[in-house]
Amino acid sequence: MAVSNLEELEKIMPLSEDEKKWREIGPSLSMLISDHILSIIDKNDPADPIRREFVPTRFENIGSGESIDPLMEVEHSRTERLIHRYSNRAALLVTSRCFAYCRHCFRRRFTSNDDGKISKEEIREASNYLKEHREIREVLLTGGDMFTLSDDEIDYLLRELKSAREDIIYRLCTRAFLSAPERFTPSLLAIIKRHMHGAPFLLMCQFNHPRELTEKAVKAVSSFIDMGIPAFNQAVLLEGVNDSVDVQEELSYALLYNRIKPYYLFQGDLVDGTAHLRCSLRKGLEIEKDLRKRVSGVAMPQYTIDLPEGGGKVVLTENYVLGLKDGMWQIKSPFQGKRDYPEKDESV
Numbered sequence: 482m483a484v485s486n487l488e489e490l491e492k493i494m495p496l497s498e499d500e501k502k503w504r505e506i507g508p509s510l511s512m513l514i515s516d517h518i519l520s521i522i523d524k525n526d527p528a529d530p531i532r533r534e535f536v537p538t539r540f541e542n543i544g545s546g547e548s549i550d551p552l553m554e555v556e557h558s559r560t561e562r563l564i565h566r567y568s569n570r571a572a573l574l575v576t577s578r579c580f581a582y583c584r585h586c587f588r589r590r591f592t593s594n595d596d597g598k599i600s601k602e603e604i605r606e607a608s609n610y611l612k613e614h615r616e617i618r619e620v621l622l623t624g625g626d627m628f629t630l631s632d633d634e635i636d637y638l639l640r641e642l643k644s645a646r647e648d649i650i651y652r653l654c655t656r657a658f659l660s661a662p663e664r665f666t667p668s669l670l671a672i673i674k675r676h677m678h679g680a681p682f683l684l685m686c687q688f689n690h691p692r693e694l695t696e697k698a699v700k701a702v703s704s705f706i707d708m709g710i711p712a713f714n715q716a717v718l719l720e721g722v723n724d725s726v727d728v729q730e731e732l733s734y735a736l737l738y739n740r741i742k743p744y745y746l747f748q749g750d751l752v753d754g755t756a757h758l759r760c761s762l763r764k765g766l767e768i769e770k771d772l773r774k775r776v777s778g779v780a781m782p783q784y785t786i787d788l789p790e791g792g793g794k795v796v797l798t799e800n801y802v803l804g805l806k807d808g809m810w811q812i813k814s815p816f817q818g819k820r821d822y823p824e825k826d827e828s829v
């Protein structure tokens with residue numbers, strides 16, 4: 482059974498003082514840890530990376546004065562549930578529920594609260610918005626976790642969205658492969674398959690540590706890929722979870738071996754209650770630089786920051802382009818020294 486309070490958790494594993502002192506105050510996120518996650522937590526190691534992702538500690542309640550919506554998603558919301566920040570793509574918050582709540586969740590202003598799931602009226606509103614905004618080519622179905630909806634609700638949602646705009650690439654965003662792999666039943670997969678007309682679906686996973694790619698998780702992801710849905714991973718760089726180049730290298734290849742393309746490695750957003758899980762930007766840049774030398778191009782995620790005050794996403798990398806001097810670009814080699822490359826002379 483999933484665990485939703487410290488008393489139940491304490492019966493399963495010994496808790497540290499920092500964990501025991503967690504309280505539901507301020508903008509804190511509810512606690513919920515699913516069976517499958519419990520099964521992979523090392524219960525005798527307080528520093529276990531999976532445990533850090535899901536077991537809350539008192540550090541969440543140290544008011545850092547940071548925002549609960551640094552990306553200004555609320556301001557960019559066009560309907561109750563649709564965030565339209567980039568002209569050609571939008572995010573639809575289909576539910577506030579997840580199978581487990583990640584302590585680093587950047588959308589904790591919304592996740593686990595009572596707004597619950599999207600209503601038929603809100604689906605209609607979102608569909609109308611999409612019909613009127615032909616510039617939107619991709620829509621992220623997110624939340625929360627869309628797969629907490631029932632089969633019938635998912636069927637309804639996809640039917641309405643596809644009949645509004647069949648040409649939109651819908652991204653199925655979920656952490657349920659880790660938190661509830663048993664959710665991906667043949668009947669759910671049959672529903673997805675039924676709506677695979679028009680533009681493709683893309684599967685967006687969030688695996689943060691190689692140990693999360695369990696046999697069950699991988700099997701569930703494979704069932705999507707086998708249907709012809711490409712899979713991508715969006716990891717979050719987290720202190721004490723995956724903030725080392727060794728773990729990142731192992732994660733990248735574990736993903737690739739399972740046909741999942743490492744897409745993003747996110748720098749933590751400045752969300753109140755998550756500071757203790759955030760990796761320093763300096764260290765993140767070091768990891769990015771070292772990882773790039775160790776893995777192939779396809780295994781390399783884009784280290785990305787979502788700028789505060791709704792500034793948008795920016796890919797971060799070592800600065801290789803040093804400048805343009807006398808018609809020559811000076812570019813640093815990742816191996817040694819720098820090289821010159823001429824700017825094209827348009828008069829020739």
Ligand SMILES: *Cc1c(COP(=O)(O)O)cnc(C)c1O
Pocket residue numbers: 564565566567570571572621794
């Ligand atoms: C991240 C994000 C997207 C998708 O961005 P990509 O860079 O295409 O993955 C779309 N809408 C919102 C609001 C986002 O935060």
Ligand code: SF4
Pocket residue numbers: 578579581582583585586587588592624625626655656
């Ligand atoms: S699964 Fe996603 S939305 Fe849900 S708590 Fe984790 S990060 Fe937040």
